[in-house]
Amino acid sequence: MLPPFLTDLSPSDLWAAIMHKMGILTNALLALTAATASLTTALTTPSPYVGPENGTLVVVGGGILSDSIYQRVIDLAGGPSAPLVVIPTADGAESYDDDAAGAGTFRRLGATDVTVLHTYDRSVANTEAFVAPLLRAKGVWFGGGRQWRLVDAYAGTLTEAAFWDVLEARGGGVIGGSSAGASIQGSFLARGDTASNQILVGDHTVGFGFMRDTAIDQHVLVRNRMFDMFDILKVRPELFGFGCDENTAFVVARNDAEVMGATYCVIYDGGFWSREGSDMKNLPNPSSVFFLLREGDRYDLGARKVVE
Ligand SMILES: *[C@@H]1O[C@H](CO)[C@@H](O)[C@H](O)[C@H]1NC(C)=O
Numbered sequence: 001m002l003p004p005f006l007t008d009l010s011p012s013d014l015w016a017a018i019m020h021k022m023g024i025l026t027n028a029l030l031a032l033t034a035a036t037a038s039l040t041t042a043l044t045t046p047s048p049y050v051g052p053e054n055g056t057l058v059v060v061g062g063g064i065l066s067d068s069i070y071q072r073v074i075d076l077a078g079g080p081s082a083p084l085v086v087i088p089t090a091d092g093a094e095s096y097d098d099d100a101a102g103a104g105t106f107r108r109l110g111a112t113d114v115t116v117l118h119t120y121d122r123s124v125a126n127t128e129a130f131v132a133p134l135l136r137a138k139g140v141w142f143g144g145g146r147q148w149r150l151v152d153a154y155a156g157t158l159t160e161a162a163f164w165d166v167l168e169a170r171g172g173g174v175i176g177g178s179s180a181g182a183s184i185q186g187s188f189l190a191r192g193d194t195a196s197n198q199i200l201v202g203d204h205t206v207g208f209g210f211m212r213d214t215a216i217d218q219h220v221l222v223r224n225r226m227f228d229m230f231d232i233l234k235v236r237p238e239l240f241g242f243g244c245d246e247n248t249a250f251v252v253a254r255n256d257a258e259v260m261g262a263t264y265c266v267i268y269d270g271g272f273w274s275r276e277g278s279d280m281k282n283l284p285n286p287s288s289v290f291f292l293l294r295e296g297d298r299y300d301l302g303a304r305k306v307v308e
Helices: 011-044 068-076 100-108 128-135 145-153 158-166 229-235
Strands: 054-061 086-087 113-117 137-144 176-179 186-188 211-217 240-246 250-253 256-262 264-268 289-293 298-300 305-306
Touching: 011 305, 054 068, 054 186, 054 211, 068 137, 068 256, 086 128, 086 229, 100 113, 100 137, 100 186, 128 158, 128 298, 137 158, 145 158, 158 176, 211 229, 229 240, 240 250, 240 256, 289 305
Parallel strands: 054 176, 086 113, 086 137, 137 176, 186 211, 211 240
Antiparallel strands: 054 250, 240 264, 250 256, 256 298, 264 289, 298 305
8 A cells, every 4th residue: 555645646756756755764864873873972972080080989898987988088078067968878777867877977077067868769859958968068978788779769860960969060079988888889780689689780780870880899808709790790891890898998089099998999800910910820710800909009990900
């Protein structure tokens, strides 16, 4: 069956009409392709940095934290009077008091402007009233628990946008977090499964992405999680994997990652490094290699190399 606009035409006119319609269709497809290409370019134009351009991240591997880590967050926020917002939501409790998720420790260390901010309700997280404390904050701290709860409550809401502003706008602030609060900072959400924290690639796989193209694990040495990251890297080999042990942190600005704290952070970049000489070792297959860094060590996230 021909469409009505073609039925009265001679064969040659019919052919011309078909070619005309195809021309329009082709042009439309070309325009659509071009639009898609420019959108894709805009979305994928790589930032020159893995970490934030203006602010700083403190990515802590869980456990009981030394005051020095909380103190670093206060310092990076601009000192004791800098407004801090503490997000306890990952914990999954019914409600939280004013000292939840490290807020009490920040105050004990002299911070004078600390707000605990929490909801499990995305529609609340999407209101101006809820985000108000974030609009003046210089620091955000995410407590531990399950990282998917942070996604369910805040991903895609005004609150997540406000987290980004604390980090990158107004001269750059600090975002820190421990355990779940570390993993949420990756673009890939490690251990994001709602049923079990032993599933590395679960039913939630997208984090807030303050560190681009990364997956971040925690409690790594204490819980012998060293090999777990490969569950992610096997299916997402383009990601940069890292983790920290308890009470140990990466402090990340632009492409600089510095380790602080009690034990070690772990780098999964496909390579290996040892302070004894990186090429003096008999290593396993490159697909299962990692190495450790300790306090004071620095790693260049752009070059993917330890800064010697
Ligand atoms: C960093 O700050 C500058 C100056 O305020 C701003 O133009 C830029 O957009 C910020 N970067 C990001 C990633 O937001």
